[in-house]
Structures are given as C-alpha cells and as structure tokens.
Amino acid sequence: EAGVAQSPRYKIIEKRQSVAFWCNPISGHATLYWYQQILGQGPKLLIQFQNNGVVDDSQLPKDRFSAERLKGVDSTLKIQPAKLEDSAVYLCASSRSGRAYEQYFGPGTRLTVT
Amino acid sequence: AQSVTQPDIHITVSEGASLELRCNYSYGATPYLFWYVQSPGQGLQLLLKYFSGDTLVQGIKGFEAEFKRSQSSFNLRKPSVHWSDAAEYFCAAKAGVTGGGNKLTFGTGTQLKVEL
Numbered sequence: 001e002a003g004v005a006q007s008p009r010y011k012i013i014e015k016r017q018s019v020a021f022w023c024n025p026i027s028g029h030a031t032l033y034w035y036q037q038i039l040g041q042g043p044k045l046l047i048q049f050q051n052n053g054v055v056d057d058s059q060l061p062k063d064r065f066s067a068e069r070l071k072g073v074d075s076t077l078k079i080q081p082a083k084l085e086d087s088a089v090y091l092c093a094s095s096r097s098g099r100a101y102e103q104y105f106g107p108g109t110r111l112t113v114t
Numbered sequence: 115a116q117s118v119t120q121p122d123i124h125i126t127v128s129e130g131a132s133l134e135l136r137c138n139y140s141y142g143a144t145p146y147l148f149w150y151v152q153s154p155g156q157g158l159q160l161l162l163k164y165f166s167g168d169t170l171v172q173g174i175k176g177f178e179a180e181f182k183r184s185q186s187s188f189n190l191r192k193p194s195v196h197w198s199d200a201a202e203y204f205c206a207a208k209a210g211v212t213g214g215g216n217k218l219t220f221g222t223g224t225q226l227k228v229e230l
Contacts, residue, residue, distance in 0.1 A: 004157065042118070042204050042220025043158070056217060091157060101146050101165070101208060103218065105157035 002026065004106035006092050012112045018080035021109045025073070025094030031055075033103060034067055034077050035091040043091055049075060050097065079111075087113045116141050118207050120221035127195050128229045135190040135224050137205030145207040147188040148218070149179055153201045161203075164188060165210070175199070200228045 005024040013019050025032050030051050035043035046065065047057040051072040060067070064083070069075040079086055089110050093103040119138045127133050139145060146165050150158040162173025169181040179190045188205060205221040 040123075040222065042206070042222050043218075044220070045217050048217075093157075100218070101148070101163060102160070105150075105159070107155065107157045 004092055004094055004104055006090075006106040006109055008109055009107065010110050010112075012114065013082055015084055015113050016081040018078065019082055019111060020076055020078045021090050021092075021111075023075045023077070023092030023106060025075075025092070026104055028096065029094035029104070030072070030097040031095045031100065032069055032075050033093040033095075034075070035093065037089040037091055037108070039088070046077070082111075082113045084113050087111055116145070116207070116209070116219055118205050118219050118221040120203075120205055120224050122224045123222070124225045124227065126227040126229060129197050130194050133190075133192045133195045133199070133226070135203050135205075135226070137188045137190065137221060138186050139188065139205075139207045140186065141207060141209065143210055144183060145210050147179075147181060148206040148208070149173065149177070149188075149190045150204045150206060150220075151175075151201050152204065152223075158204065161190070195226075195228055197228045197230055200226055202226070 007022050032049045034046045037043040046060045047067045048055040049069045052069045067077045089108040091108045092106045095103045117140045148163045149161040152158045161177045164171050164181050172178050202223045202225050204223045206218045208218050
C-alpha cells in the first residue's frame with residue numbers, strides 16, 4: 001500500500017511570494033489533514049477534509065492560507081503572500097473515515113521563507 | 115484548554131540503557147492517547163495508542179507506554195535503546211468518545227539522542 005505522497009519536499013521563497021503544496025493521500029482514505037510544524041513545536045492542525053468538504057479549519061489563517069480538495073482525493077495547500085513566520089514543515093496526513101485516531105503522515109514539505 | 119505537555123526537550127541515553135519519555139495531558143475526560151516517532155526527513159509514524167482497558171500498551175519497535183489516570187500521564191518506555199531509536203518523539207491526544215472533534219493535539223516533542 002503506497003503511503004501519503006507530498007511534493008515538493010523542500011521549498012525556499014522570499015516573503016510576500018506565493019507557494020503551493022500538494023498531497024496525495026492513501027487510496028481509500030476519505031479524511032485528509034494538513035498540519036503545520038514549526039521548529040521546536042508539535043504539529044498543529046490547519047485544516048481537515050472529509051472527502052471534498054471542510055470539517056475543521058479553525059486554525060487556518062484564512063487571510064493568507066487556502067486549501068482545496070476538489071475531487072475528494074488529492075489536495076493543495078496554498079500560502080499567499082508568505083510571511084517569515086510561515087517557515088515550517090507542512091505535513092499531510094490521511095485516515096479512513098471515522099478513524100481519526102489512525103492517521104498516516106506523509107514526509108512533509110519544508111518551507112523556508114527568507 | 116486541552117493540552118499535551120512533554121517536559122523534556124532533549125534526552126540522551128546510552129545504547130542498551132532503558133528509556134522513559136514523559137507525557138502529561140490536560141483534558142476534561144480521559145482522551146485517546148498516542149505516541150509518534152519522527153526520524154529526520156520522515157513523516158510521523160504511530161508507535162502505539164491507548165483508548166481504554168489495560169493501562170500498559172505495547173507498540174512497535176519494542177516500545178510500551180503506561181497510562182496513569184491519577185497522574186494524567188502516558189509515559190513511553192523501552193527497556194533497551196538501540197542507536198536507530200534516535201529521533202524525535204511526540205505524544206498526542208484526541209478527545210475520546212464522549213468528547214468532541216477529531217483534532218489531534220500534539221506535545222512539543224522530545225528529541226532523543228543515543229550515545230554509542
């Protein structure tokens with residue numbers, strides 16, 4: 001069974017630029033999560049999708065972050081414009097519907113904003 | 115507010131020595147509890163989880179954790195550490211059946227270094 005795929009693995013941008021991250025969850029996993037992991041901290045949930053609908057985006061900075069999962073499979077997280085404090089690892093995870101306790105994580109995208 | 119605390123930021127142990135990583139939680143009711151491991155450049159891998167029942171849970175890679183309600187703790191242990199165990203370890207919690215939401219709350223992590 002293939003794991004959660006993410007790309008790119010690394011990205012360096014200047015502040016005020018835009019960036020997008022892509023995630024392909026494990027096949028059959030209806031629930032998809034995006035986490036932000038700042039250096040020295042644990043992952044923080046940004047947004048959770050159930051199929052193509054948003055379940056929880058309470059911690060997503062909506063003035064600059066957006067995410068979509070149009071066909072209920074892969075997902076894109078975008079930051080526009082980026083700030084220095086957005087430097088972090090962005091983790092994507094997926095789980096079967098109703099099994100949020102069993103999340104499988106991708107390798108993450110390390111974003112550096114200069 | 116719901117929170118997970120890992121008091122130790124860094125721990126260094128010698129290979130072959132025993133290990134205990136501490137985790138405390140603050141939830142209204144007993145949450146579901148998890149330990150994850152993150153190796154450099156890798157995503158998080160689930161080591162073990164506790165929902166209810168036997169307070170000593172076994173996980174992968176020889177790890178175990180003990181739930182202690184009276185101390186609001188869920189400490190991770192391993193009898194004999196291998197050099198390959200060097201990684202960052204995260205404790206996490208999720209509101210249980212009677213609670214709301216699916217959100218996993220993570221601690222800040224403990225970086226484990228293993229000396230040969």
